[in-house]
Amino acid sequence: MTLTNFIQLLVTGVAMGAIYTLTAKGLFIAHLTTNRVNFGQGDFLMAASFLSLAAIGAGLPLPVAIVAVIIVLSLMGWGLERFAVRPLDRFGAGRAGGALAWILTTAGVALILQNTVELIWGKSSQYSPPLFSDRRDNVIMIGQIGFFLEELLIILAALAAVGGFWWALFRTRWGRDVYTVAFNPDAAALFGIDVRRTVTSVWVMAAILAAISGILVGPLVTVHPHMGLIFTIKALAVASLGGFANPLGILVGGILFGVAEALANYWDSKYGDLYPLLFVMAMLVLKPSGIFGESKADVR
Amino acid sequence: MSAQNPRRLAPLGWLLAIILVAAWPSLAPNPFFVHLGQTFAYTAIAVIGLNILLGLSGQMSLGQAGFYAIGAYGSAITATSFGWPLWLSMPFGLLAAGLVGVLLGLVALRTRGLYLAMATLAFGFIVEIWAQRAVDLTGGTMGLFGVPQLDFGDFRNAAAYTFWICAAALLLVQLGSDWVFSSGTGRKLRAIKESESFAQTVGLNVSLWRTGVFTASALLAGLAGILFAHQSGFVSSDAFSIRLSIALLIAAVIGGLGDTRGPLLGTAILVAIAEVIAGFHTIGLIIYGGILLAVLLLVPEGAVGMLRGAIRPMRRAAHPSPIAEAGMPQAVATRPPPPGTRRGGSLEVVGLSKSYAGVVALRDVSFSVAPGTIHALIGPNGAGKSTLINCVAGLYRADMGSVHLGQDEVTSLSAHQRAWLGLARSFQNLQLISGLTVIENVMLGLRRQAGEGGIRAMMRWVAGLPHEEQERARALAVLDALAIAHLADRTPAQLPYGHRKLVELARALAQDPLVMLLDEPVAGLNSLEAQQIATALRRLRDSGKTILLVEHNMEFVMGLSDRVTVLDHGVVIADNTPLAVQGDKKVIAAYLGAEDTEAPNSEKATAP
Numbered sequence: 001m002t003l004t005n006f007i008q009l010l011v012t013g014v015a016m017g018a019i020y021t022l023t024a025k026g027l028f029i030a031h032l033t034t035n036r037v038n039f040g041q042g043d044f045l046m047a048a049s050f051l052s053l054a055a056i057g058a059g060l061p062l063p064v065a066i067v068a069v070i071i072v073l074s075l076m077g078w079g080l081e082r083f084a085v086r087p088l089d090r091f092g093a094g095r096a097g098g099a100l101a102w103i104l105t106t107a108g109v110a111l112i113l114q115n116t117v118e119l120i121w122g123k124s125s126q127y128s129p130p131l132f133s134d135r136r137d138n139v140i141m142i143g144q145i146g147f148f149l150e151e152l153l154i155i156l157a158a159l160a161a162v163g164g165f166w167w168a169l170f171r172t173r174w175g176r177d178v179y180t181v182a183f184n185p186d187a188a189a190l191f192g193i194d195v196r197r198t199v200t201s202v203w204v205m206a207a208i209l210a211a212i213s214g215i216l217v218g219p220l221v222t223v224h225p226h227m228g229l230i231f232t233i234k235a236l237a238v239a240s241l242g243g244f245a246n247p248l249g250i251l252v253g254g255i256l257f258g259v260a261e262a263l264a265n266y267w268d269s270k271y272g273d274l275y276p277l278l279f280v281m282a283m284l285v286l287k288p289s290g291i292f293g294e295s296k297a298d299v300r
Numbered sequence: 301m302s303a304q305n306p307r308r309l310a311p312l313g314w315l316l317a318i319i320l321v322a323a324w325p326s327l328a329p330n331p332f333f334v335h336l337g338q339t340f341a342y343t344a345i346a347v348i349g350l351n352i353l354l355g356l357s358g359q360m361s362l363g364q365a366g367f368y369a370i371g372a373y374g375s376a377i378t379a380t381s382f383g384w385p386l387w388l389s390m391p392f393g394l395l396a397a398g399l400v401g402v403l404l405g406l407v408a409l410r411t412r413g414l415y416l417a418m419a420t421l422a423f424g425f426i427v428e429i430w431a432q433r434a435v436d437l438t439g440g441t442m443g444l445f446g447v448p449q450l451d452f453g454d455f456r457n458a459a460a461y462t463f464w465i466c467a468a469a470l471l472l473v474q475l476g477s478d479w480v481f482s483s484g485t486g487r488k489l490r491a492i493k494e495s496e497s498f499a500q501t502v503g504l505n506v507s508l509w510r511t512g513v514f515t516a517s518a519l520l521a522g523l524a525g526i527l528f529a530h531q532s533g534f535v536s537s538d539a540f541s542i543r544l545s546i547a548l549l550i551a552a553v554i555g556g557l558g559d560t561r562g563p564l565l566g567t568a569i570l571v572a573i574a575e576v577i578a579g580f581h582t583i584g585l586i587i588y589g590g591i592l593l594a595v596l597l598l599v600p601e602g603a604v605g606m607l608r609g610a611i612r613p614m615r616r617a618a619h620p621s622p623i624a625e626a627g628m629p630q631a632v633a634t635r636p637p638p639p640g641t642r643r644g645g646s647l648e649v650v651g652l653s654k655s656y657a658g659v660v661a662l663r664d665v666s667f668s669v670a671p672g673t674i675h676a677l678i679g680p681n682g683a684g685k686s687t688l689i690n691c692v693a694g695l696y697r698a699d700m701g702s703v704h705l706g707q708d709e710v711t712s713l714s715a716h717q718r719a720w721l722g723l724a725r726s727f728q729n730l731q732l733i734s735g736l737t738v739i740e741n742v743m744l745g746l747r748r749q750a751g752e753g754g755i756r757a758m759m760r761w762v763a764g765l766p767h768e769e770q771e772r773a774r775a776l777a778v779l780d781a782l783a784i785a786h787l788a789d790r791t792p793a794q795l796p797y798g799h800r801k802l803v804e805l806a807r808a809l810a811q812d813p814l815v816m817l818l819d820e821p822v823a824g825l826n827s828l829e830a831q832q833i834a835t836a837l838r839r840l841r842d843s844g845k846t847i848l849l850v851e852h853n854m855e856f857v858m859g860l861s862d863r864v865t866v867l868d869h870g871v872v873i874a875d876n877t878p879l880a881v882q883g884d885k886k887v888i889a890a891y892l893g894a895e896d897t898e899a900p901n902s903e904k905a906t907a908p
Contacts, residue, residue: 112590119583
C-alpha cells in the first residue's frame with residue numbers, strides 16, 4: 001500500500017466513521033434517558049436517504065431539502081416513541097413480552113419502513129447526487145494526493161453535526177433536563193421537568209441524528225431499502241464501544257471503526273468489512289462495559 | 301381432584317399426538333399438507349428454543365437464523381460435498397451449531413439485554429454474509445444442490461419419512477420443553493430472569509445457567525436448520541436472513557412467551573400466515589411488522605394468554621377462593637419448629653474495607669456473630685450497612701479483609717458459592733418471583749435431597765403423576781413453621797406485604813442455612829406485624845439458627861437481639877449487648893448528632 005493510498009483510505013474511513021458516530025449518537029441519547037434504543041435506527045437513516053434523494057431530485061434547494069427531511073424524520077421519531085415504545089410501559093417487566101419488548105416493536109416498525117420504501121421507490125439500488133459539489137467524482141489535490149471533495153465536506157458536516165449535538169447536550173437547558181431524567185426520572189419530575197416530553201424529545205433527537213446521517217451518507221454509498229440493518233448493527237457496535245454512556249468514547253470508537261473497516265476492506269476484500277464487527281464482539285466478551293465505558297454491578 | 305393434578309391427562313395427550321403424527325401422511329388431503337407438516341415441525345423446534353431462551357430466561361436473541369444456518373450447512377455440506385452418511389452429517393451439524401452457541405454464549409454470559417440483542421443481531425448478519433460469500437463451500441445465493449433427503453432409500457415415500465422424522469424430533473423437544481417448564485429447571489430460569497442477584501443468593505450459578513440456556517436454544521435452532529436442509533434438498537443463503545430470525549421471534553411472541561404450549565400455537569399461526577401472504581409478498585414485511593406490533597402492544601401474552609383468559613373465568617367460578625386475609629397469622633408461636641438438619645454456624649468479618657471511586661464506604665470493619673444468636677447491625681443512613689451486607693453475601697467484592705462462614709473462609713467465593721455453604725439472605729425490597737406461587741418460591745431455596753428429582757421424578761412426570769411431592773412437603777413444612785402454609789398456592793402479588801416478608805423468610809429458611817442474613821425484615825410493617833416477625837425469628841434462634849439482621853426499627857432490634865454492632869461512616873463504633881449500646885455515647889452522638897462528641901471518624905474509632 002502506498003502512502004497516498006493509505007491516506008485516501010483513511011479519509012474514506014473517517015467519512016464512514018463520522019456517519020457511524022452520528023447514527024450511534026442517536027442510540028446513545030435514547031439509551032441514556034430510557035434504557036431503550038431504536039433497533040430500526042439504520043432504517044430511519046435509510047428512509048432519510050431516500051427522502052433526501054427524492055427531495056433533491058424534485059429540484060428543492062439543498063437547505064430546504066435538508067430541513068424537510070429533518071422535519072419528516074422528527075415526526076417519525078415522535079410517532080415511534082408515542083405508538084410503539086411508550087405503550088409498552090403499561091405492561092410490567094414481568095409480563096410476557098418482558099423487559100425487552102421494545103426491541104421487537106422498534107424492529108417491527110423497521111420492517112414496515114423497509115417495505116414502505118420498497119413500495120414507493122422500488123427494490124433496486126439508487127445513487128444519490130452529490131450534496132456539496134457538482135459532480136460525484138470531484139477531486140481536489142492537496143499536495144500530491146487527490147481527495148474526493150464530497151468526502152471531505154461530508155466529514156466536516158458530520159463532525160459539525162456531532163459538535164452541534166454536544167452543544168445541545170452539554171450547553172443547553174434541554175441537555176440538562178435530559179441528564180436529569182437519565183439520572184432519575186422521579187427526581188426530575190420533582191424538579192419540575194416534564195419527563196414525558198423530555199423522553200419524547202430524546203427520541204425525536206435520535207431520529208434527527210438518523211436523518212442527518214442518512215442525508216450525508218447518500219453520496220458515499222448506494223442507497224437501497226434494505227441498507228438499514230447494517231447501519232443499525234454498526235451503530236450499535238460503535239455505541240457499545242463507548243458503553244452506551246460515554247459520548248467521547250462513541251466519537252473515538254466510531255472514527256476508529258470506520259478507519260478499521262476501510263483498511264480491513266483493502267486488506268481482505270472478501271470478508272474485510274466483517275473484521276471490525278468481530279472485533280467488537282470479542283471486546284464484549286473481554287470488556288463487556290465497552291472500551292470507553294464504566295462497569296456497574298447489578299445489585300438491588 | 302383434577303385441579304390438584306392438571307397433568308393427569310398428559311399421557312393421553314401424548315398418545316393422541318403420536319397417533320396424529322403417524323397418520324398425518326395418509327390423512328393429509330394432498331402432498332402439500334405433508335410438506336407443510338414438515339415445515340411446521342422443524343420450525344416449531346427452533347421456536348421452542350427461542351421460547352425457553354426469551355420467555356423463560358429473559359435473554360433476547362436476534363440471531364437464531366445464524367445457528368439454523370450453521371446446522372443446515374454443517375449437515376448439508378458434509379453430506380453433499382464430502383459424501384458423509386446422514387447419521388454422521390446430522391450430528392456434525394448439531395455439534396457445529398452447539399459449539400458456535402457456546403462461543404456466542406460467552407457474549408451472553410458477559411452482557412445483558414441490549415448488548416446481547418446487538419451481539420446476536422451482528423452474529424446472524426455475519427453468518428448470512430459468510431454464507432453468501434463463501435461460494436466454494438455453500439454455493440452462496442445460488443445454493444447447494446442435491447442435498448440427500450431423509451428417504452431411507454425409498455424415494456417415493458420421502459415426504460412421509462421426512463415428516464415422521466421432523467415430527468418425532470418435535471415431540472421429543474416438546475416433551476423436553478414441558479419438563480423444563482414444570483420442573484425446578486423452569487423455576488430457576490424464571491428466578492434468573494426476574495432477579496440475578498436473587499438467583500445467586502439461592503445458590504444458582506447464574507453464568508452457567510445463562511450460557512447453558514443459550515447453547516440449548518442454539519442447538520434447537522441448529523436442529524431445525526438440519527431438518528430444513530434435508531427436507532428441501534437445496535440450501536441457499538437466502539434462507540438465512542434476518543427475516544428468519546424475526547419470523548421465529550414472531551412465532552414465539554404470537555404463541556405466547558413463557559408458556560410451553562406457545563411455540564406450537566405460534567408456529568402454526570406463522571406457517572398459516574406465511575402461506576397466506578405468499579399471495580401478498582409485496583407487503584410481506586408490512587404484515588410481519590404489523591403483527592409484531594399488534595401482538596406486543598395489544599395482546600402481549602399471545603394466543604395462549606388469550607385462550608387462558610377465556611378459560612380462567614370458568615375455573616374461578618368452579619373454585620371460589622377468598623382473598624388472603626389482612627393482618628398477620630397469630631399462630632406462629634404454636635407452629636411446629638422449622639425443619640432443617642443443620643445447626644446455625646458462626647459468621648466472622650475481619651478487617652473489611654471497601655471504597656467506591658475514592659469514597660470510603662467501609663474501613664477495617666470487624667465483628668463476629670456467634671452461632672445460635674440474633675445479631676443486629678444498625679447505623680444511621682449512609683453508615684455502610686448495605687455495602688457490608690452485600691460484601692458478606694458476596695454480591696460486592698471487598699477491597700481488603702476476609703469473611704468466614706463457620707469453618708470456611710469465603711472471601712474469594714461468589715454469592716452462589718456462599719449460598720451453597722450455608723448463607724441465606726432476604727432482601728430489603730422483596731425479591732419474590734412473581735411468576736411462581738408461594739410454595740414454588742420456597743422450593744427455589746431447597747437443596748435437592750436423595751430420592752428427589754432425577755430419572756424417577758421424570759418417569760413419574762411422563763406418566764402424568766405428581767413428581768415433586770417430597771419437595772413440596774418439605775417446602776410446606778417450612779411454610780407451616782411460619783404459620784403460612786395455607787397461602788402455599790397463591791402468587792406473591794396476591795398477598796399483603798407482611799405475608800410476603802414471611803414468604804421471603806421461609807425461602808431463606810428453606811435453604812437450611814448456617815447463617816441467615818436479613819436485610820430490614822420489618823421495614824414497612826406495622827408494630828403488630830413486626831412483633832409476629834420477632835416471634836418467628838426468636839423461634840428460629842431457639843431452634844439453633846444464626847441470624848444477622850440489618851434494621852432501622854430500634855424497638856424491634858433492642859427487644860430481639862443478643863448483640864448489636866453499630867456502624868457509622870463505615871466504621872464500627874460499638875459492638876455490645878443491646879442495653880450497653882443504648883447507653884453508648886458515641887452511638888447516641890451518631891444518631892442524634894450531639895455536639896460535645898466529635899463525629900466518629902476512622903482515626904478515633906477502634907474495632908472491638
